[in-house]
Amino acid sequence: MQKRFPLNKIVGYLFVIASALIMLVPFLTTVFNSLKTYKQYMQFPPEWLPNPAQWSNYTTVWEQANFSSYTINSLIVAILSVIGALLSSSMIAFAFARLRFPFRDTLFMIVLGTMMIPGIVTIVPQFIIFKNLGLLDTLAPLWILEWLGQPFAIFLMRQAFLNIPKDYEEAAKLDGCNPFQIYWRVFLPMCKPSLATLAVFTFMGKWNEILAPVIYLISDENFTLPIGILSLSGQYKTEDQLLVAGALISLIPILIVFLFAEKYFVEGSKTSGLK
Amino acid sequence: MKKKRFLSVLGLIGLAAALLISGCSSQSSTQQGDKVELYMGYSSDPPTKKKMEEIIAKFEQSHPHIKIKTMTAPYDDFYQKLTTQIAAGNAPDLWQSDGTKVFGYAQRGAILDITDYVTKEISKDELNGLEFNKDSEGKYWGVPQGIQVGALFYNKDLFDKAGVPYPTADWTWDDLKAASVKLTLDANGKNADDPAFDKKSVKQYGFAFFGSSRGAFNILKAYGGGVLDPTLTKSIINSPENKKAVEWMVDGMQRKLFPNPADLKAFQSNFKAFLSGAVAMQIDIYAATTSMNGAGLNYDVAPMPKGPDGKRFAPVIANSWVINKKAEEEKVKAAKEWITYWTTSDEAQKEWTEVGEAIPVKKSVANSEMFLNPATKPENKKVFLDTLEFAGTIDTNAVFTEWVKVFTDNLAELFMDKYGTDEFITKTDQGIQKVLDDFFKKQ
Numbered sequence: 177m178q179k180r181f182p183l184n185k186i187v188g189y190l191f192v193i194a195s196a197l198i199m200l201v202p203f204l205t206t207v208f209n210s211l212k213t214y215k216q217y218m219q220f221p222p223e224w225l226p227n228p229a230q231w232s233n234y235t236t237v238w239e240q241a242n243f244s245s246y247t248i249n250s251l252i253v254a255i256l257s258v259i260g261a262l263l264s265s266s267m268i269a270f271a272f273a274r275l276r277f278p279f280r281d282t283l284f285m286i287v288l289g290t291m292m293i294p295g296i297v298t299i300v301p302q303f304i305i306f307k308n309l310g311l312l313d314t315l316a317p318l319w320i321l322e323w324l325g326q327p328f329a330i331f332l333m334r335q336a337f338l339n340i341p342k343d344y345e346e347a348a349k350l351d352g353c354n355p356f357q358i359y360w361r362v363f364l365p366m367c368k369p370s371l372a373t374l375a376v377f378t379f380m381g382k383w384n385e386i387l388a389p390v391i392y393l394i395s396d397e398n399f400t401l402p403i404g405i406l407s408l409s410g411q412y413k414t415e416d417q418l419l420v421a422g423a424l425i426s427l428i429p430i431l432i433v434f435l436f437a438e439k440y441f442v443e444g445s446k447t448s449g450l451k
Numbered sequence: 452m453k454k455k456r457f458l459s460v461l462g463l464i465g466l467a468a469a470l471l472i473s474g475c476s477s478q479s480s481t482q483q484g485d486k487v488e489l490y491m492g493y494s495s496d497p498p499t500k501k502k503m504e505e506i507i508a509k510f511e512q513s514h515p516h517i518k519i520k521t522m523t524a525p526y527d528d529f530y531q532k533l534t535t536q537i538a539a540g541n542a543p544d545l546w547q548s549d550g551t552k553v554f555g556y557a558q559r560g561a562i563l564d565i566t567d568y569v570t571k572e573i574s575k576d577e578l579n580g581l582e583f584n585k586d587s588e589g590k591y592w593g594v595p596q597g598i599q600v601g602a603l604f605y606n607k608d609l610f611d612k613a614g615v616p617y618p619t620a621d622w623t624w625d626d627l628k629a630a631s632v633k634l635t636l637d638a639n640g641k642n643a644d645d646p647a648f649d650k651k652s653v654k655q656y657g658f659a660f661f662g663s664s665r666g667a668f669n670i671l672k673a674y675g676g677g678v679l680d681p682t683l684t685k686s687i688i689n690s691p692e693n694k695k696a697v698e699w700m701v702d703g704m705q706r707k708l709f710p711n712p713a714d715l716k717a718f719q720s721n722f723k724a725f726l727s728g729a730v731a732m733q734i735d736i737y738a739a740t741t742s743m744n745g746a747g748l749n750y751d752v753a754p755m756p757k758g759p760d761g762k763r764f765a766p767v768i769a770n771s772w773v774i775n776k777k778a779e780e781e782k783v784k785a786a787k788e789w790i791t792y793w794t795t796s797d798e799a800q801k802e803w804t805e806v807g808e809a810i811p812v813k814k815s816v817a818n819s820e821m822f823l824n825p826a827t828k829p830e831n832k833k834v835f836l837d838t839l840e841f842a843g844t845i846d847t848n849a850v851f852t853e854w855v856k857v858f859t860d861n862l863a864e865l866f867m868d869k870y871g872t873d874e875f876i877t878k879t880d881q882g883i884q885k886v887l888d889d890f891f892k893k894q
Binding site: 214215218219220240241299300303304307312386387390391394396403406407408409410411412413414415 | 494495496497498499500522523524525526528531532535536538539541549718723724726727728729738739741742745746747808
């Protein structure tokens with residue numbers, strides 16, 4: 177006699193369901209908060225459920241702020257950054273992982289070393305460079321750096337390339353591939369999970385970035401979503417429920433990207449390309 | 452060399468994309484024909500931004516030789532951006548500065564000394580708050596854009612429920628505490644006078660204060676003490692008057708008549724305590740009326756209470772227009788035209804008053820029915836204008852943010868019973884003096 181639901185499984189499921197509910201509560205609170213009036217939002221002790229639900233908060237946010245152009249700008253920045261990060265960092269990482277050239281390891285240490293510098297220190301010099309390039313109040317400063325390689329991305333991709341056995345490289349060489357072809361045809365396709373991880377990281381990072389847009393963007397029509405939403409808050413009065421509604425709207429694209437990349441995420445936890 | 456070619460093609464694509472995106476909106480030259488392009492900065496939210504744009508449009512109509520380009524962001528981001536821009540030499544020609552930051556910009560050489568313009572072209576008798584931007588050497592650094600002044604806000608519903616008469620202009624801080632006793636309720640609805648009052652479950656407090664402009668600073672001043680001497684370079688915390696004031700505050704905290712910093716944390720935001728109706732009285736500035744009206748509170752304002760010797764103090768913050776020290780001559784001229792328009796045009800003043808963020812700087816508009824309108828809350832708006840008579844700045848100087856931090860951090864520890872009044876006074880005195888010396892002695 178085999179039990180269909182052994183006790184430990186039931187306990188396991190209960191545990192998972194309970195923790196899922198716990199995770200869900202803050203999110204539901206956020207959703208409910210976005211549907212309250214200012215008066216209800218300010219109530220203490222707080223009421224959980226909005227009464228009545230103010231669906232108009234969403235239309236108000238959309239109308240008060242230039243949401244469609246914020247979304248387009250954010251998409252431009254995020255997509256260009258992802259393309260840039262995938263291409264440049266994987267290429268640099270390939271060189272560090274697979275090619276032999278003088279001072280290779282020293283250079284790699286320097287690249288890693290730059291990760292130790294807090295980003296905020298470089299803001300003013302960067303600002304001056306972009307100013308002299310005439311790129312202030314454009315989206316370029318927000319994505320162009322990704323095209324020049326980012327240390328974390330390089331590190332991540334280098335690890336992925338290092339894990340691929342040398343046999344693949346030698347076989348490709350015998351077939352007459354030059355280093356670029358090896359990188360493009362053999363190594364890149366085998367590292368899809370790492371690429372997907374990098375793509376999601378970059379996308380999320382750029383999608384939520386606040387400091388750089390605040391500093392480089394001046395005109396409202398160039399704003400990205402996070403600062404577009406922030407621009408709803410005032411010095412003296414902030415309609416918090418609208419901020420929350422705006423934040424929820426901006427969540428949708430991230431969810432979509434994650435759903436698309438999820439397959440590769442799961443694959444990433446298996447061995448990459450090795451049988 | 453296929454790889455090299457590929458790389459250069461890739462580089463070109465990147466470059467082309469960069470040009471494509473930047474090309475459309477690259478910064479145009481400063482002058483178009485005979486027009487002066489004035490670059491102006493101000494912090495905003497959607498309603499204030501809309502209003503400001505309308506006022507700018509009207510200004511451009513009556514001043515066809517000036518075109519205004521704006522830089523705006525929410526309060527915090529605005530100053531972050533401005534700091535970077537000043538460091539990079541790219542700041543607006545003219546910006547609206549928080550009143551507490553004007554001397555900071557002045558003493559760090561970022562803004563223009565406009566004493567000449569103020570004394571010759573601005574009529575002092577017609578403007579509120581001009582003197583608050585004058586430094587101890589008599590130099591003017593800004594012209595008020597909107598005035599904030601503090602008063603005692605009280606929740607009428609809570610007073611009615613407790614059967615306590617509303618605050619009057621004769622109140623002393625001790626009267627306020629006596630009223631707080633009746634207005635402080637525990638979970639069972641017992642007030643602080645009741646022997647069965649449970650200090651651990653207070654659900655309604657009599658009075659809340661926090662921060663600097665809404666907090667202890669005003670009480671110290673009313674008791675005859677204060678934080679800095681008139682030169683704003685020396686701490687005067689260590690005085691018997693201050694000690695008395697601090698003891699008055701600690702007593703209220705310990706009896707739970709006032710929420711301590713931890714109690715306030717439970718409300719998520721310091722402001723929420725009064726806004727949600729869990730606190731009966733609070734010191735706040737005029738701008739708070741917009742959120743209180745939004746929250747549908749039944750409230751009014753009274754003048755700040757008097758100290759033991761009849762002395763009164765209320766904080767004032769004169770948010771001001773300041774001009775970039777590096778601005779070109781013609782832009783400085785245009786900036787002054789804008790400031791003149793802002794301070795003298797009834798139209799601009801009334802438009803700005805409608806937003807409800809600040810007391811109008813032009814006296815005639817501030818005293819008009821339009822501002823004093825009794826149909827909107829608070830009914831007693833005249834209190835704000837009367838308060839201007841005895842109000843003063845909150846000792847803003849170049850290191851305002853730094854010394855306020857020492858002051859409020861130490862106060863928080865005092866209110867949480869980390870140490871006693873005497874230790875608070877010595878510790879704060881030394882801490883603030885160090886901040887001041889670090890800046891002023893090095894100059």
